[in-house]
Amino acid sequence: MTDVRLRHGRASLALSFLAQGATFALLVTRIPAIQDRYGISDALLPAFLAAVPVLAGAGSVVAEKVVARVPPAVVLRWSQPVVLLALLGVGAGDALWQIAVALGVFGLAVGGLDASMNMLGVSLQRAYGRSIMLGFHAAYSLGGIAGASLAWGGAHWELSLLVSYLPVVAVLLPAALVASRWYVHGHAGQPTASGGGGGGRDSGSGSGSGETGASVPFRLLLPLCLVMSFAYIGDSTVSNWSAKYLQDVLGGSEELATVPYNAYMVTTLLGRAVGDLGVRRFGPVAVVRAGSVLAGAGFAVVALAPGAWTGIVGFTMLGLGLCVIVPQTFAAAGRRAFEAHGPAAGDAAVARLNIFNYVGFLIGSPLVGALGDAWSYRGAMLVPMVMVLVTLGYARSFATGPARYGGGHERPRTVDVG
Known part of the structure; x- marks a missing residue:
């Protein structure tokens, strides 16, 4: 290729x-x-x-x-x-x-x-x-x-x-x-294009490899499934509750209440735009750990904020912290399954992990709402904070080893123009 x-x-x-x-x-x-x-x-x-x-x-x-x-x-x-x-x-x-x-x-x-x-x-x-x-x-x-x-x-x-x-x-x-x-679609440095006939695959990913993908043990993916759920609980907390929290808890105006989610989206974009450089320089484990700490600190700032602008700072920190976790979780799942069970297992692992994207989305908003009504919304913000920080304990699941990406079609210092 x-x-x-x-x-x-x-x-x-x-x-x-x-x-x-x-x-x-x-x-x-x-x-x-x-x-x-x-x-x-x-x-x-x-x-x-x-x-x-x-x-x-x-x-x-x-x-x-x-x-x-x-x-x-x-x-x-x-x-x-x-x-x-x-x-x-x-x-x-x-x-x-x-x-x-x-x-x-x-x-x-x-x-x-x-x-x-x-x-x-x-x-x-x-x-x-x-x-x-x-x-x-x-x-x-x-x-x-x-x-x-x-x-x-x-x-x-x-x-x-x-x-x-x-x-x-x-x-x-x-x-x-x-x-x-x-x-x-690349496997072990031998990608196959979907164009033309639309059905070509390399010899290691044909229809007969489906059983390999199905054999991926759940314990291999469990830490990453938890990380994915926690990340989306944090994300859904911001998307569903940031405006209400800023207005009702921190006393911001209705107009100002629209700022946190916009700031979160912009910083998510910025963090992801430069995040690959950080992974290449420091490795995925360090990047995921840094993102988890920053996101946890963001939730802490939001929970303790004395006013609206401090709360906006916290939501901005959340965007920069959470943005790196989900892409790296997909990458780690595909890599771990690929190395343990072959090409089709990598695809199956990504599909299974993707389910926990929706699990986190379904849990996050109702969880914060129920805790906010029964306890306080400030206290409710500490729950996703703890969940995001739990990711630190699973950071080793993101580790890579020598030549784990395969491929090797380009030199390490090649300028990224793609």
């Missing part, structure tokens, strides 16, 4: 991450408008919101089985358009059953999409021989900021959901389909 094909594969996958970040942001930031359009009651809304990650977890399980027969690139190529069309369906309907179907399709497809994207990212990182996973997740963060900005514009100009979503889907859908021609 030439360097050019690897760079094309890397760029096309980054576009997929960016498109998914924008798509998801457009959905979650317009939830009030969706609720109004379909007449969803406050009592029914949590069920709709919980259904998406539950079905996404199911989609990730299905993706694990499917990639035993077809390449992850094929799963990604077709799941991304389904996600985009499901988003369009959310904006086009007007009956309750229609939004239920649209969100159901969105959830199932997004599980396969998230799993296959990260499978390709982990395998490309192995082919490159150096850390590049954080860059893909930086593209996701950039897409999320773009999507949230477009959603703000749609709400500001009082555009209908369909009018807000249609131009975005019209741009991203053909772009994703065209870019999918250059997806690359």
